Amino acid sequence: MSSDNDYLDGNAAAGELSSIFATDITAAEGQCANCGATKRFAEAHVYMQTPGVVARCAACEHVLLRVVNVRHRIFLDVRGMTFLSFDTSQDRRTVQAAS
Amino acid sequence: MMAIISRGFSGRRSAAVVKLPPGQYLTTDFPVLSAGPTPNVPLDNWQLTIDDGTKVLRKWDWESFRGLPNETFTVDLHCVTRWSKLGATWEGVSLDTLLAEVNTDASYAFVHSYGDYTTNLPLKDLLNQKAWIAFRFDGGELALEHGGPARLLVPHLYLWKSAKWIRRITLTHEDKPGFWEGLGYHNYGDPWREQRYWGE
Ligand SMILES: [Zn+2]
Numbered sequence: 591m592s593s594d595n596d597y598l599d600g601n602a603a604a605g606e607l608s609s610i611f612a613t614d615i616t617a618a619e620g621q622c623a624n625c626g627a628t629k630r631f632a633e634a635h636v637y638m639q640t641p642g643v644v645a646r647c648a649a650c651e652h653v654l655l656r657v658v659n660v661r662h663r664i665f666l667d668v669r670g671m672t673f674l675s676f677d678t679s680q681d682r683r684t685v686q687a688a689s
Numbered sequence: 690m691m692a693i694i695s696r697g698f699s700g701r702r703s704a705a706v707v708k709l710p711p712g713q714y715l716t717t718d719f720p721v722l723s724a725g726p727t728p729n730v731p732l733d734n735w736q737l738t739i740d741d742g743t744k745v746l747r748k749w750d751w752e753s754f755r756g757l758p759n760e761t762f763t764v765d766l767h768c769v770t771r772w773s774k775l776g777a778t779w780e781g782v783s784l785d786t787l788l789a790e791v792n793t794d795a796s797y798a799f800v801h802s803y804g805d806y807t808t809n810l811p812l813k814d815l816l817n818q819k820a821w822i823a824f825r826f827d828g829g830e831l832a833l834e835h836g837g838p839a840r841l842l843v844p845h846l847y848l849w850k851s852a853k854w855i856r857r858i859t860l861t862h863e864d865k866p867g868f869w870e871g872l873g874y875h876n877y878g879d880p881w882r883e884q885r886y887w888g889e
Pocket residue numbers: 622623624625626627647648649650651652
């Protein structure tokens with residue numbers, strides 16, 4: 591395995607994170623607490639072949655988010671992001687259309 | 690009775706004979722687990738340091754590290770992701786050798802890798818021929834993806850404690866959780882007591 595391709599993109603973490611977030615996180619924008627880059631979560635470098643899931647900044651490889659799914663508990667670490675912003679406009683339209 | 694005997698002597702003999710820690714299965718390959726990009730440290734820049742959090746107690750460059758007495762040893766590895774690999778042969782320097790001239794009353798070791806990986810364990814688990822810094826595996830140089838040029842090996846604990854790409858060991862009086870220990874994984878990680886997660 592080469593050192594360049596042992597990660598996946600942020601979409602790979604969508605399944606694991608869908609049990610935590612009500613909104614699709616891959617479309618959300620997060621700011622790296624280390625370098626300040628703001629990118630869509632889908633662009634993150636995701637490492638799945640680990641005891642947890644680790645998402646890293648595509649610009650500086652700093653850890654953005656970690657998830658550990660143990661027996662009856664999920665641990666989430668988002669210290670690596672100063673914010674994570676979700677676009678809810680699509681959701682609102684859906685809600686209005688449905689109501 | 691006959692059925693029991695014939696089942697015991699056919700098929701999965703290795704699985705029947707080998708005793709694994711609870712919840713583990715046997716594998717013959719060597720899966721690569723990485724929580725980040727693989728660091729590629731040129732040997733000219735490689736250093737291994739033992740410190741006490743403030744001052745450096747011992748330090749080796751690659752040449753002086755490789756000049757230390759080393760050992761060939763065969764150990765079983767148990768990964769918390771449930772695979773076990775038996776009878777892996779390594780070459781490395783015992784932590785007893787590395788810590789021989791270190792005078793400390795610390796109780797814990799906090800291990801840093803190249804990259805940002807960390808792990809913690811009691812200092813006594815590094816002593817008495819239980820831990821090595823390995824640089825060869827299965828007769829060849831230790832591949833980068835398995836932690837080369839040198840990795841920690843503490844085979845009596847789950848493999849996440851055996852930090853790949855080891856760079857520094859900090860000896861401390863207070864225990865501090867490492868990369869996985871801080872997020873749900875057991876602080877000690879004994880595979881025979883199946884200490885995978887917090888509270889087990
Ligand atoms: Zn960054």
